[in-house]
Amino acid sequence: MSGSTSANEFQVVVVGFGPSGAVAASLLGAEGIRSLAVDRDRAVYDKPRAIALDHEILRLFDNLGVAEQLRPYIAPFPASEHFGARGQLIRRIDMVSEPYPLGYTPTMVFTQPPVEEILRAHARSYPSVEVELGTELRRIEQAPDGVTLELRGDRGTRNLTADYVIACDGASSSVRRQLGIGFDDLVFDEPWLVVDLRVNVSGLAKLPRTAAQFCDPSRPTTYIVGPGTHRRFEIMLLPGEDPRAMEQPEQVWRLLARWLTPDDATLWRAASYRFHALVASKWREGRVFLAGDAAHQQPPFIGQGMCQGVRDVANLVWKLARVLRGDSGDALLDTYQDERSAHVRELTTRIKAIGHVICERDPEAAAARDIRILAEGGGEPRTITRQEIVPPLSCGLRADAPHATNGTLFPQPWVLTAGGRQLLDSACGAGWRLVLRGDSALAQSRDVAARAAEMGLRRIAIARADRDAGAGVLREESGVVTDWFARHGCAAAIVRPDHYVYGVAADEADLAGVLSGLAARLQ
Known part of the structure; x- marks a missing residue:
């Protein structure tokens, strides 16, 4: 089907205008595809949620022409030192060394609110892209020649049609629910408290200089060095602790007492989560595609959550563009689920394995874990890279002749x-x-x-x-x-x-x- 002959109002509607939706809209705009992005929220959430991105994602942002605007809010992600049950260093997770394979620092931290604002503004800059905030998707119906969406917003309730829909509307996706698509549970469910702080000079002097994972069976805790004075703690909640009660400032400061006092930092955010490992059973239903948190959720232990959503839309949009131009048949779009679902499942499995190591609560098992991990390094803490944890594409649009490079990222000198x-x-x-x-x-x-x-x-x-x-x-x-x-x-x-x-x-x-x-x- 060619977009030039379509009778629908839009070629693509993006539901959800968070990071994945904003990137999808920019990619569509760069292809000149007539698009609409909608979101029920009018403003960017003013507190950080995602905190990490990698060189693959910054390369995409650079292709879009937005990387330089983002740089003030991005910093290198330092090595993460993992400490065992007795506080001993057992391993490091770091990034590959120079010369960097894609030309950028391989792993970075960022401050989400200003980055998301820039991504939204960039999407709006394309003449072929319209954006409607404060607009809720009420209903979605498919026909052989398009999708009808019922929207409610400032223009009242109305119907419009599109050739395709990309659902980037988050973990509680209304599109996914309306389509009746469930999640496959990859069996990880742990309660954690995420705490973001703006730390002053006295506090910075007390904190580790690098990221850290305290694999303490009494209370596993992650420490992340964000840009500037932003620091994050992710703290495992114990049986019997009420997640909402643990978000209260007095409880937060009690948990942080090992490192900081209220005089050392300003509490920016405290939110309890259940860290899940979930992947949608289907990523495509006719002309509708799931992407980002609507399609998958994974534990945050190597900071791949937002990266996965951006990978989704980067994989999908160039294929949609070919089909809309009439350069490829509809079957090309099936490779989206094949490639992205397999990739997400494999990476989530690897992240789960790291999570199970971190979350070990049994003291004897934790001691045995520490001995095993040190033995893997010949008795010394070994370093593994975040880049070797992220797998290649294992299927889909790859050459039939097998080769180790098929599905890997091509370097950028x-x-x-x-x-x-x-x-x-x-x-x-x-x-x-x-x-x-x-x-x-x-x-x-x-x-x-x-x-x-x-x-x-x-x-x-x-x-x-x-x-x-x-x-x-x-x-x-x-x-x-x-x-x-x-x-x-x-x-x-x-x-x-x-x-x-x-x-x-x-x-x-x-x-x-x-x-x-x-x-x-x-x-």
Whole structure:
């Protein structure tokens, strides 16, 4: 179906204008898709909830042109030191070292309210995007040629139609409930208290300099270093404790007494949660798609909650754009659930495993846990990276020929251009790309260049800065891409608009096969 022939008022309606919904609206706007975003709340919630994002998400924000506006509210996420039952260091979770694979600090903390305001304003800047706040979805009905939504807001109650709907309306999603879609329970249910503080100079001197996980069976506690003076504690609640009572300031300060007094900080937020591991049984019902918390919830132990929602919409929107333009058939949209559900389930399983280690309440089991974790490091605390915890795409739109790189994120180097030092996406743009090792025969092949142009792939050849690879070849600063090619035994990578590798090839014959497979899958 082509959007140009649609009789519906909008091509896409986004229900929910939190971070995932705002990013979805911006991505739709960047594609020129006639869109409406609605939210029943008029203003951004003025307290922090999400606190972490990673380099994949900042790369997307940079593609949208909004990263520089966000930088004042973002800071590096320091290593998280895990302390055992006796207070001994048992392991660290950190980020990969430089040169950073995507060009940005791999893991970051951020302050949600101003970031969300910027994301909303950016979405509104696109001519094809309309936004209606204070607007509630009352009813949703589907037909073969579109979706009818009943909305109630400042313009009264009215019906409108859309080709597709993206439901980003949170954990209690009314769209999900109206569609009758349930959650698969991945069996994690623990009560925690989340406390956000603005800490003064005296308080900062008392706190750890890095993030920390206190795996104390008497009271497991997480400590996170946010931007500026923002600090967060996540404190496990014990059997018999009333979650609402534990939110009260006197109880909060009692729990924080080990580290701080009320003279050291201002209490910003205290909210009790049950940390769940839930994934929607279906992510697509006809022309309606679930995304963000409407589709999944996971424990927060490596800070992937908001990242997952942004990954959802980044995966979905470029596929919707192809279908709306008539470039691909509707079956392409089925890969959204295939890819994102499997990815979320695998990452949630890994996060659960970390959570079970942290949440151990039995002293003997906790002591055994500490011995086991130290043994895994040869008797010393070992360091694992957050990046190795996040899995690749394991299915969906990937090349049929198996390869370790299929479904992984393609790296982004700093390249040296006539305009100065730039990140690859800034220099060359995103979209579908064919990236070639600059010193390979593939980079010199006219047939390869012609095939890439025929398929609408942006051809990019990259070589090391110290190599004279000839005209039309970009020089990269730190060997990020050329080392990646060498490590994986290939000379070409087909990269999707969301930066995941579709497939790779070592020579022209291999590449011809991979490109033919891609053309068939997309059409």
